[in-house]
Amino acid sequence: MTVIQNKDANPIAHLSKEDIAEIGRKLDAIRQEVADSRGEKDAAYIRRVIATQRYLEMASRGVLLFSKFPPAWILGTVGLSVSKILENMEIGHNVLHGQWDWMRDPKIHSSTWEWDNVTPSEAWKHSHNEVHHTYTNIVGKDNDLGYGIMRVDEDQKWYPMYIVQPAWNFINACFFQYGIAAYDLELGKNLKKPKDKRPEGFAEEVKKVKTKIRKHMTRDYVIHPGLSLVTGSALETMAANLVANWVRNMWTHSVIMCGHFPEGVETFEKEMLDEDESRGDWYIRQMLGSANISGSKAMHIMTGNLSHQIEHHLFPDLPSNRYAEIRVKVKALFEEYDLNYLERPLVPQVYSAWHKVFRLSLPNGFTETTTVKNLPKQLGLLTKMVTGDKRTRRALQAHLDAKVARKRAKVAKSDVTTAA
Incomplete structure (x- = not known):
């Protein structure tokens, strides 16, 4: 959000x-x-x-x-x-x-x-x-x-x-x-x-x-x-x-x-x-x-x-x-007026709220760029962000932001190819 x-x-x-x-x-x-x-x-x-x-x-x-x-x-x-x-x-x-x-x-x-x-x-x-x-x-x-x-x-x-x-x-x-x-x-x-x-x-x-x-x-x-x-x-x-x-x-x-x-x-x-x-x-x-x-x-x-x-x-x-x-x-x-009326049953709504609590407990882009295959590497990065100083956190956050941008660009390119 x-x-x-x-x-x-x-x-x-x-x-x-x-x-x-x-x-x-x-x-x-x-x-x-x-x-x-x-x-x-x-x-x-x-x-x-x-x-x-x-x-x-x-x-x-x-x-x-x-x-x-x-x-x-x-x-x-x-x-x-x-x-x-x-x-x-x-x-x-x-x-x-x-x-x-x-x-x-x-x-x-x-x-x-x-x-x-x-x-x-x-x-x-x-x-x-x-x-x-x-x-x-x-x-x-x-x-x-x-x-x-x-x-x-x-x-x-x-x-x-x-x-x-x-x-x-x-x-x-x-x-x-x-x-x-x-x-x-x-x-x-x-x-x-x-x-x-x-x-x-x-x-x-x-x-x-x-x-x-x-x-x-x-x-x-x-x-x-x-x-x-x-x-x-x-x-x-x-x-x-x-x-x-x-x-x-x-x-x-x-x-x-x-x-x-x-x-x-x-x-x-x-x-x-x-x-x-x-x-x-x-x-x-x-x-x-x-x-x-x-x-x-x-x-x-x-x-x-x-x-x-x-x-x-x-x-x-x-x-x-x-x-x-x-x-x-x-x-x-x-x-x-074409506005989103956000309504879900109780269990999905509770899950959604808790999902956001967990997601935002992590740095921006962490969940989006984490897969089963790269999980060990990502956990190492997260450990450095938790234990590192401000400079380290800024550098690693920039790294995550770049990974997110590349992933989104790839998805967008794939969507264009599929549409064509």
Whole structure:
């Protein structure tokens, strides 16, 4: 993936300013139509999902009181995992986007909701709603692109530390809610600064995160295991909570990876913000900087309808249960203006995202020029790039770039010959 402005074949080069403005007007009309039609059916949906999640959690925790018995442990763990995913994805994420604020229900409002996550709602709303959704896929502005710890674009300079990013990404997936909390705090950057140079309120935000972590730990690993002491199931209950949190973290990470990381998703230069970005330009960035997951209605609910990531980024504050119907109109708009509507089933989309993580952990051109036959030689070159100094890396990168150019020229010549 290369930022869209540097591509040889820019996928939006065929669009005129008038086209982009018209796309903006059409999407505004779709948004207004849905906003005007929100009503009791939508309100009943979110109330039903919340009730289902809470009953499922209570039932699962009740079953785990007897988790010394393997069937009860399996049933309780599965139920608790599903309830945690529902709370995070279809409820918490979407409530905090203000999707249900129009109901004027203080119990289901973005200003009052506190979700089952160690990062406080207010901190997450700033880093996600305000920053990510404003600067979607702009390299250097959208920190959700790699969360500041991964290389996600060929235009990002390669450093030896990126060689371990697949392992780092997996670790981040296992402890995802804690990674998000650290990301929201910009922990790595702020801890490097002297205390008197840190942003105002940083210490207070750290305190809030610590408080939430303590509450979560106490609930999942003290209170509920303690209640299971009576049946001799304390350790089993603790293990079930640990597994449920891990499952929720892995699932959430996978869904989010599918939204912006897969091959084919576009990224953008931050210089574009120096120009006056129109409403249509912003829409185009959301359309091409996001990817969908196709699947069943149950899968869509379990992803928090982030399987409709394109529609979510176009209209983040519209009710998630309406994204499926919005998708039909949005996809038709893509086809009308000859744009790539990027959608795959879950497994191929997850594979695509991880493929890019692995590919970009290596220097540009490495995978393209590596074959089974030359693998030992290529691994030797990679070792030199990892262990060598800047001068060595520059020279070897130039060598890889030349190999890529020769290979592409050969393929192009072959295509011309075949066509003739």
